[in-house]
Amino acid sequence: MKNKLHIVVGIVALMAAQFVSAQEKDLRKVVFTGAARGLYYGDKMGQEVEDSITIPRMNSGHTLVDLGMNIRPNKNTEIQGMVRVRNDYGGFWGSGVSFDIRQLYIKGVAGGVVRYQLGDINYKLSPYTLSNTQQEIITQGPVVFQQQTRLMNYDNFYAADSSWRQQGAAAEFGLQFSKFVKELQFHTVATRVRTTDFGSINDRLFAGYNVNLVQSNFLEIGMNHVTLFDIEGTSRNLSTFHNPVTTGTLLLKKDFSNWKMKVNVEAGTSKTYYEKFEGSPETNGKIFDAKWMGANNSKGLSVEAGWKYVSSDFRSPGAQTKRVNYNYQPSSFGRITNDQVVRNLTAFDLMRESNAYNRQLSSNLMLIQPKYDNITPYGTATPNRQGVTVNARYISPKQLFEVSATQLMLQETRGEGTLIPRKFMRSEVKAVAHLSKRFGSKDKLFDVSVRFRNDNTSREPEGQVPAVDLSTQILSVGMEYEFWDNWDLMLGIQQIQFKGFDQTSIRDNFSEIYNFKEYQTDGKEFMQAAGVRYRFSDKSSLSVNLSNFKNTDAFDATQNYSVRQFMLLYQMNF
Amino acid sequence: MKKSIYFLLFASLLYTSCKVDDEFEGPSLVEIYGDFNVVNGLDITNRNVNFSTGESTTFTAAFSKSVDWEIEVKGLQSGAIKRFEGFSNEIDVTNATWNGTTTDLPMFRAEDCAVQLSIIGVADTLRDTLTVVGSKVYEGFVAADFENGWNSGWNTYVQSGANMSFAVQTNNNAAQGGRYYEMAGAVSWDWLIGLVNMPGSAYGSTYYPLTSNPSNLYFNTMLYKPAGIDNGLVLFQIKEDDNEDGMYSAGSEDMYSIQVSLTATGWAKISQRYDNIPTLVNGAASGPIGNGLHEPNKIIEVSVLFLANPTSGYSKTWLDYMIFTEGSALEP
Numbered sequence: 001m002k003n004k005l006h007i008v009v010g011i012v013a014l015m016a017a018q019f020v021s022a023q024e025k026d027l028r029k030v031v032f033t034g035a036a037r038g039l040y041y042g043d044k045m046g047q048e049v050e051d052s053i054t055i056p057r058m059n060s061g062h063t064l065v066d067l068g069m070n071i072r073p074n075k076n077t078e079i080q081g082m083v084r085v086r087n088d089y090g091g092f093w094g095s096g097v098s099f100d101i102r103q104l105y106i107k108g109v110a111g112g113v114v115r116y117q118l119g120d121i122n123y124k125l126s127p128y129t130l131s132n133t134q135q136e137i138i139t140q141g142p143v144v145f146q147q148q149t150r151l152m153n154y155d156n157f158y159a160a161d162s163s164w165r166q167q168g169a170a171a172e173f174g175l176q177f178s179k180f181v182k183e184l185q186f187h188t189v190a191t192r193v194r195t196t197d198f199g200s201i202n203d204r205l206f207a208g209y210n211v212n213l214v215q216s217n218f219l220e221i222g223m224n225h226v227t228l229f230d231i232e233g234t235s236r237n238l239s240t241f242h243n244p245v246t247t248g249t250l251l252l253k254k255d256f257s258n259w260k261m262k263v264n265v266e267a268g269t270s271k272t273y274y275e276k277f278e279g280s281p282e283t284n285g286k287i288f289d290a291k292w293m294g295a296n297n298s299k300g301l302s303v304e305a306g307w308k309y310v311s312s313d314f315r316s317p318g319a320q321t322k323r324v325n326y327n328y329q330p331s332s333f334g335r336i337t338n339d340q341v342v343r344n345l346t347a348f349d350l351m352r353e354s355n356a357y358n359r360q361l362s363s364n365l366m367l368i369q370p371k372y373d374n375i376t377p378y379g380t381a382t383p384n385r386q387g388v389t390v391n392a393r394y395i396s397p398k399q400l401f402e403v404s405a406t407q408l409m410l411q412e413t414r415g416e417g418t419l420i421p422r423k424f425m426r427s428e429v430k431a432v433a434h435l436s437k438r439f440g441s442k443d444k445l446f447d448v449s450v451r452f453r454n455d456n457t458s459r460e461p462e463g464q465v466p467a468v469d470l471s472t473q474i475l476s477v478g479m480e481y482e483f484w485d486n487w488d489l490m491l492g493i494q495q496i497q498f499k500g501f502d503q504t505s506i507r508d509n510f511s512e513i514y515n516f517k518e519y520q521t522d523g524k525e526f527m528q529a530a531g532v533r534y535r536f537s538d539k540s541s542l543s544v545n546l547s548n549f550k551n552t553d554a555f556d557a558t559q560n561y562s563v564r565q566f567m568l569l570y571q572m573n574f
Numbered sequence: 575m576k577k578s579i580y581f582l583l584f585a586s587l588l589y590t591s592c593k594v595d596d597e598f599e600g601p602s603l604v605e606i607y608g609d610f611n612v613v614n615g616l617d618i619t620n621r622n623v624n625f626s627t628g629e630s631t632t633f634t635a636a637f638s639k640s641v642d643w644e645i646e647v648k649g650l651q652s653g654a655i656k657r658f659e660g661f662s663n664e665i666d667v668t669n670a671t672w673n674g675t676t677t678d679l680p681m682f683r684a685e686d687c688a689v690q691l692s693i694i695g696v697a698d699t700l701r702d703t704l705t706v707v708g709s710k711v712y713e714g715f716v717a718a719d720f721e722n723g724w725n726s727g728w729n730t731y732v733q734s735g736a737n738m739s740f741a742v743q744t745n746n747n748a749a750q751g752g753r754y755y756e757m758a759g760a761v762s763w764d765w766l767i768g769l770v771n772m773p774g775s776a777y778g779s780t781y782y783p784l785t786s787n788p789s790n791l792y793f794n795t796m797l798y799k800p801a802g803i804d805n806g807l808v809l810f811q812i813k814e815d816d817n818e819d820g821m822y823s824a825g826s827e828d829m830y831s832i833q834v835s836l837t838a839t840g841w842a843k844i845s846q847r848y849d850n851i852p853t854l855v856n857g858a859a860s861g862p863i864g865n866g867l868h869e870p871n872k873i874i875e876v877s878v879l880f881l882a883n884p885t886s887g888y889s890k891t892w893l894d895y896m897i898f899t900e901g902s903a904l905e906p
Contacts, residue, residue, distance in 0.1 A: 413593075
C-alpha cells in the first residue's frame with residue numbers, strides 16, 4: 001500500500017513561499033507605505049429650465065494622507081496598519097478633518113504550513129460564489145475620466161482582481177503529491193457582514209471554502225462552498241437568514257500546436273431560506289457555465305466561447321452584490337430647479353462620488369439602473385439568464401494595436417409576468433492603438449482608445465402587454481499623448497444614449513417580484529474632457545482637467561442640464 | 575472561414591435551444607394590462623355578525639385583474655372605522671376577514687354598518703351593509719370601562735377651578751360601549767386639575783388580579799383629545815405594594831408612570847408592556863423608588879391625574895376602557 005500510493009511527499013504553504021521569499025528580499029522590520037492626494041473640483045451648473053434657487057457654482061475637494069505602517073516582527077509575520085487623515089477644503093483648525101483606521105491586518109505563516117490573515121482581507125473565489133463585479137459604464141472609459149474612477153475604486157477597496165474587502169479571517173494551505181495528483185489546495189474564509197443591534201438584527205457572517213485539486217497540467221477539479229447566515233441568539237430576533245451556495249469547477253488544459261486550449265466549467269446550486277420565520281419562502285437556484293478558450297500567442301489571437309444558465313432563483317450574495325447603490329442621491333447639486341427636485345444619479349456622479357458605492361455584501365438583489373446595464377446588472381451571476389457569450393481578442397505584431405470584441409446572446413430562463421422571456425443582445429468592440437510604436441519616439445506615451453457597446457433588451461408583445469424594447473449605446477474615445485518629457489495631454493469623450501421601454505420588477509424583502517413598474521427612457525449623457533498631466537515618477541503625478549457633462553432627458557425637462565468641471569489632482573503612492 | 579461559420583451556427587443553435595420555464599415570476603402582466611371589470615361583486619359572508627361569540631365575517635369580490643383596493647366599514651352609530659387594503663384580483667378570507675377590530679377608534683358596538691369597496695383608478699364604488707349583533711369581547715382585566723357608571727370603590731380629588739367636570743358621560747362619543755369619563759376644567763394656580771384613584775379594593779381584593787410576569791402583561795387605555803385643546807397632560811401612576819403590608823408607602827415603594835400628551839384630535843389607544851413602564855419624577859425618567867422590580871401582582875392602586883400648565887387655561891380629555899391584557903397589547 002505504502003509503495004503503491006506513496007502519496008504525500010510534502011506539505012507546503014502555497015502562498016507562503018512567495019511571502020517568505022518576499023521577506024527575504026526586504027529585511028527591514030518596519031516599512032512605511034501609503035498614499036497622498038490633493039483633489040479640487042470647481043463646478044458650474046447650467047440649466048435649461050429657470051432656476052433662481054440652486055447656487056450654480058460649487059467648489060469642493062480634499063487633501064488626504066493614507067499613512068500605513070508595515071511591521072515584520074519576524075520572518076513569518078506581517079502586521080499592517082493604516083490611518084487616513086482627511087481634510088475637506090474649507091476645513092481649518094479641526095473642522096472638516098477626519099481620522100479613520102483604513103486598514104488593519106495581521107498575516108503570516110503558521111508552522112511553515114498554513115498561510116493566514118486576520119483583520120481586513122481582500123478575498124475572491126469563483127464568479128458565482130464570491131466576486132466583486134465592476135461597476136457599470138465607467139470602468140473602461142478614457143484615461144482622462146478613469147483618473148477619477150480609480151480614486152473611487154481605491155477609496156472603496158475595489159481591487160482589479162474583483163475581490164471583496166471584508167473583515168474577518170482567511171487561511172490557505174496546500175498538499176503536494178508524488179503520484180496521481182500534483183497538488184491539493186485549500187482556501188477558507190470567514191467574515192462578518194453585519195453586526196447585531198442586540199434588538200432585532202442578528203450578527204450576519206459570510207463563510208466559505210475552496211478546495212482545488214490539480215491532477216496534472218491537463219486537469220483541475222475544484223469545489224467552492226460559501227454561505228451567508230445569521231447567528232441565532234445574537235439578538236432577540238429568533239428568525240435567521242441562510243443562503244448557502246455550492247459549486248464545482250472543472251478546468252481542462254491542452255496545447256495543440258500553437259494553440260493553448262482551455263475548457264472551464266462551473267456548475268452549482270444555491271438555497272435561500274429563513275429559519276423560524278413563518279411565511280418566508282425557500283428558493284433553490286442552479287447555475288451551469290461552460291467556456292472554451294483558445295489562445296495563439298504567436299498570432300496574438302485569443303477566442304473564448306461559452307454557454308451559461310443561471311436560474312431565476314439563484315441567489316449568491318457574494319457574487320451578485322452590486323458596487324453602485326442606486327438609492328444614493330448625488331451630493332453635488334443634489335437638488336435643482338426652482339422646485340428643488342432631486343437630481344438623478346448619472347455616470348458623471350458615478351465617476352467622482354465615493355459615497356455612491358457599496359462596500360458590504362447584500363442579501364437582497366440591489367436596485368439596478370436598466371439604462372446603464374439591463375443585461376448583466378449583477379455581473380456574471382446575474383440571475384434569470386441563459387445563452388451564449390463569445391469573446392475574441394487580437395494583438396497585432398509589435399503590439400501596435402489591440403482589438404477585442406464581445407457578443408452576448410442571452411435570454412431569461414423564466415419570464416417575468418409572462419411566459420415570454422426577454423432577450424438580451426450585447427455587442428461590444430474595444431480597440432487601443434499604441435501609436436508611439438509607429439509614430440514618434442518609442443519610449444513616449446501615445447495611446448488612442450475607442451470603445452463601442454450596443455445593448456438591447458426585447459420581448460414580444462402579448463395581448464395588451466406592450467413589447468419591451470430598450471437599447472443603450474455607449475461610445476467612448478480617448479487619447480493620451482506625451483508631448484514633452486513626462487508631460488501628457490489627455491483627451492476623452494464618452495456618450496451614453498438610451499431609449500426604450502421595459503417593465504422593471506419590484507421585489508419584496510425576500511427578493512421576490514410582487515409588481516412591475518413601467519420604465520420609459522429617452523436620453524443622453526455626454527462627457528468630454530481635456531487635461532494635462534505631469535508625471536513626477538511612476539508613483540506620483542499632477543493633473544489639471546477641464547470637462548463638460550451634458551444630461552438630456554426627453555421625459556423630464558428638470559433633468560436637462562450641464563455641469564462644467566475644473567479638476568486639479570495631485571496623487572502619490574509611497 | 576468554414577470553422578467560423580460552424581461556430582456561429584453552433585452558437586445560434588445553443589441560443590435558440592434555451593429552454594424557458596413553463597411558469598413565470600411575479601403577477602401576470604396580461605392581467606395588469608387587461609381591461610378592468612368586476613367578475614364577482616362585493617359580498618359579505620355573515621351580514622349579522624356577533625363578534626362577542628367569536629364570529630367573524632368575510633368580504634369577497636373578484637376582478638379581472640389585480641388592482642389596489644380598499645374596503646371601509648363604518649359604524650353608523652359609533653363612527654368607528656375598519657379598513658382592509660390590498661393589491662390582488664380577488665378579495666377573500668385571506669385578505670378581508672373581519673373579527674370585530676377597529677382601524678380608527680372608537681370601537682364598534684352593536685350597530686348597523688355601511689360597507690364600501692373602492693378601487694384605485696376606478697370611479698365606481700361598491701356598497702353594502704351589515705349588522706354587528708354583538709361587539710368584540712377582549713380578554714383581560716378591565717379596570718374601568720364606565721359602562722356600569724362610577725365604581726363606588728374609586729375616589730377623586732378635583733380642584734375648585736373654573737368649569738370643572740369630572741364625571742361619567744353617557745352618549746355616542748365613547749371609545750367603547752356607551753359611556754366614558756370626562757376630565758375637564760381650568761386651574762390657574764396648579765398643574766393638577768383633578769385625579770381619580772382606583773385602588774385594588776374597588777375590585778374586591780387588596781391587589782389588582784394580575785399575573786406576576788411583567789413581560790407578558792400590557793397596560794392599555796384610551797384617551798380623547800378634543801379639537802382645539804392642546805394643553806392637557808394625563809399621568810397614569812401605578813403603585814406597587816413592594817413589602818405587601820397592604821398599603822402603598824410613597825417614597826419607599828415603586829410607582830411606575832405613563833405620561834401622555836395627545837397631539838391628534840380624537841380617540842387614541844395607549845398601550846405599554848408593563849416591564850417597560852418607567853419611574854417618572856416630574857415627567858422625566860428616574861431611578862426606581864422601591865425595590866425596582868416590576869411586580870404587577872402587587873399593584874395596589876392606579877391613579878389617573880389630569881394636568882395642564884396653569885397659565886394655559888381650560889383643558890379637557892376623556893378616558894375610556896382601561897384594561898390589562900396578557901400576551902399582547904390590546905388590538906381594539
